[in-house]
Amino acid sequence: QTGSANTNPSDSADDEYITNVSIGTPAQVLPLDFDTGSSDLWVFSSETPKSSASGHVTYSPSKSSTAKKLSGASWSITYGDHSSSSGDVYTDKVTVGGFSVSSQAVESATKVSTQFVQDTVISGLLGLGFDVGNTVKPRAQKTWFSNAANSLAQPLFTADLKHQQTGSYNFGFIDTTLAKGPIGYTPADGSEGYWGFTATGYSVGGAKLNRNSITGIADTGTTLLLLDDDVVNAYYNNVESAQYDDSQQGVVFDCSEDLPSFSFGVGGTTITIPGSLINLTPVSDGSSTCFGGLQSSADIGINIFGDVALKAALVVFDLGNERLGWAQK
Numbered sequence: 227q228t229g230s231a232n233t234n235p236s237d238s239a240d241d242e243y244i245t246n247v248s249i250g251t252p253a254q255v256l257p258l259d260f261d262t263g264s265s266d267l268w269v270f271s272s273e274t275p276k277s278s279a280s281g282h283v284t285y286s287p288s289k290s291s292t293a294k295k296l297s298g299a300s301w302s303i304t305y306g307d308h309s310s311s312s313g314d315v316y317t318d319k320v321t322v323g324g325f326s327v328s329s330q331a332v333e334s335a336t337k338v339s340t341q342f343v344q345d346t347v348i349s350g351l352l353g354l355g356f357d358v359g360n361t362v363k364p365r366a367q368k369t370w371f372s373n374a375a376n377s378l379a380q381p382l383f384t385a386d387l388k389h390q391q392t393g394s395y396n397f398g399f400i401d402t403t404l405a406k407g408p409i410g411y412t413p414a415d416g417s418e419g420y421w422g423f424t425a426t427g428y429s430v431g432g433a434k435l436n437r438n439s440i441t442g443i444a445d446t447g448t449t450l451l452l453l454d455d456d457v458v459n460a461y462y463n464n465v466e467s468a469q470y471d472d473s474q475q476g477v478v479f480d481c482s483e484d485l486p487s488f489s490f491g492v493g494g495t496t497i498t499i500p501g502s503l504i505n506l507t508p509v510s511d512g513s514s515t516c517f518g519g520l521q522s523s524a525d526i527g528i529n530i531f532g533d534v535a536l537k538a539a540l541v542v543f544d545l546g547n548e549r550l551g552w553a554q555k
């Protein structure tokens with residue numbers, strides 16, 4: 227068995243990617259942010275304060291004949307961008323891309339932070355991290371993918387995120403036609419709940435890869451490519467107008483710049499992010515100053531290969547073999 231779901235950028239800056247998920251009987255369809263950097267499936271619901279839920283599609287467990295309250299369970303999560311949410315838990319049927327899990331923990335939000343209140347294009351997150359990262363207490367719950375894995379043709383999923391186009395999350399199979407190059411595999415470390423891996427080197431503008439390894443995570447829930455300051459500086463030293471903008475909290479440059487590519491080695495192959503993907507978006511509508519898709523990871527302490535990097539590749543999240551596959555596209 228397999229599943230295949232389309233995913234779409236939420237806005238002109240590819241800030242996040244939206245995938246529709248069916249919950250309950252009859253189906254309640256909610257747009258969720260699939261996040262390999264976390265392990266909770268949570269939704270705006272009939273239990274979310276009306277003032278916070280305004281403008282969001284919500285899940286009503288009372289309207290689902292297959293919903294059951296998970297007695298005594300609660301959850302609370304804070305993400306890397308300091309957004310947060312919390313609440314109680316139901317189990318219900320959850321279908322993604324045509325594949326159904328009959329009893330999935332659906333975490334209902336009774337509290338959501340301002341960032342989520344304002345982000346009305348999504349109704350919650352579907353975590354695709356490792357189960358160890360799930361926040362439900364007193365007993366941690368499994369992710370949708372973990373529940374599905376044993377029934378899928380193969381215990382893996384792929385992410386094919388695109389710039390301003392429809393991409394896909396495929397479950398249980400690898401559609402190699404989505405890639406232009408071979409898939410390079412490298413071990414994945416799931417001990418922290420994320421998909422950790424090590425890139426073997428990097429280069430700017432098509433130069434030869436150096437051998438400076440970069441350890442980080444593959445995170446569909448983070449917009450940017452966040453790397454060490456020395457790497458960020460090595461890149462932007464090639465961009466004449468680049469400067470750190472305190473108000474923007476990042477490096478900005480003239481939108482007219484022809485940005486160099488950024489490449490990294492992984493699993494014996496090389497992934498090259500075209501400069502165009504690193505010119506993320508004007509700092510404000512109509513501005514000729516643009517915000518960089520590559521920024522510093524210094525204040526996080528871990529490197530994050532977010533959507534800017536993932537958009538350049540077909541990425542295989544292979545739970546069965548505890549490995550990550552990367553292919554140029």
Ligand SMILES: O=C(NNC1=NCCC1)c1ccc(Br)cc1
Pocket residue numbers: 261263264304305306307309420443445447448526528530
């Ligand atoms: O929260 C994380 N990823 N997902 C999301 N970000 C914002 C909403 C969803 C995240 C995970 C690990 C590390 Br290290 C830093 C950040």
